[in-house]
């Protein structure tokens with residue numbers, strides 16, 4: 001049986017990737033995380049998954065030599081923009097050097113590699129068309145975007161059969177951890193505070209479970225190069241917040257009262273935060289059977305979609 005290794009399985013997306021792998025593939029699934037912290041399980045076959053804990057920046061080659069995966073999905077990242085600004089060397093190690101080491105191992109051992117990247121490799125320049133396409137050149141505005149763009153380039157320069165999947169703002173079920181765009185808003189409201197959401201920051205958000213299903217389907221197709229996997233709707237963060245509350249049955253007036261509008265310049269962040277990194281997913285839609293869902297549909301409680 002082939003081994004599929006999911007590297008970085010404890011983050012927001014990781015448990016959804018593990019669940020999609022268990023549901024979709026017959027392979028041995030190994031979930032590799034740095035810490036032993038408990039994470040939500042979004043599938044019904046816990047016996048299918050082997051979990052190991054290792055700091056991948058220290059021991060990547062040894063880990064892969066022991067696991068001998070035929071398929072690798074690299075989700076590990078230093079993914080918070082502020083953490084990357086504070087710790088640029090760690091960002092470089094996790095977001096750029098680790099992908100290089102993984103790509104070298106996969107190239108030597110002919111293992112298929114999917115590297116997860118981000119819409120935030122864009123932002124310093126306008127897209128050539130309405131949304132960013134795969135061949136638009138990266139123009140990152142901060143350490144996170146720069147190191148992820150370097151990670152992408154490292155992967156594709158090292159292993160021609162690798163796939164780089166750029167993801168947009170992710171939302172959805174974080175298993176009560178307050179992670180991701182929608183749970184963060186709900187957590188702030190539960191704490192009795194008013195979420196402040198930018199009206200001038202545009203994204204093409206996608207549900208993490210939906211994104212994970214698409215990533216695992218692309219993994220099975222063994223395609224390579226760049227692909228964008230994003231939601232079909234371009235929304236401001238404020239509009240996205242309204243969608244989160246509407247999906248929970250909050251009426252329009254209450255939803256608008258619950259959220260505060262904000263603007264990047266007002267927050268002093270206009271130079272640091274990309275205004276619009278909307279992704280065009282035409283290529284992915286041509287390859288996938290998994291439908292990329294609008295937030296309005298994906299946010300509905302289970303059974304109502």
Ligand SMILES: NC(=O)c1ccc[n+]([C@@H]2O[C@H](COP(=O)([O-])OP(=O)(O)OC[C@H]3O[C@@H](n4cnc5c(N)ncnc54)[C@H](OP(=O)(O)O)[C@@H]3O)[C@@H](O)[C@H]2O)c1
Nearest residue numbers: 008010011012013034035055056057076077079118167170
């Ligand atoms: N969330 C989003 O909105 C979003 C948007 C676009 C793209 N992405 C990309 O999608 C991927 C998954 O994102 P996410 O939101 O799930 O990120 P996340 O919640 O920050 O999870 C990243 C995971 O990487 C692990 N990791 C970091 N350094 C490691 C190391 N040295 N060894 C082993 N594991 C390590 C972390 O483990 P510890 O917690 O133990 O440190 C964490 O579990 C990332 O590549 C990210 O760049 C995410």
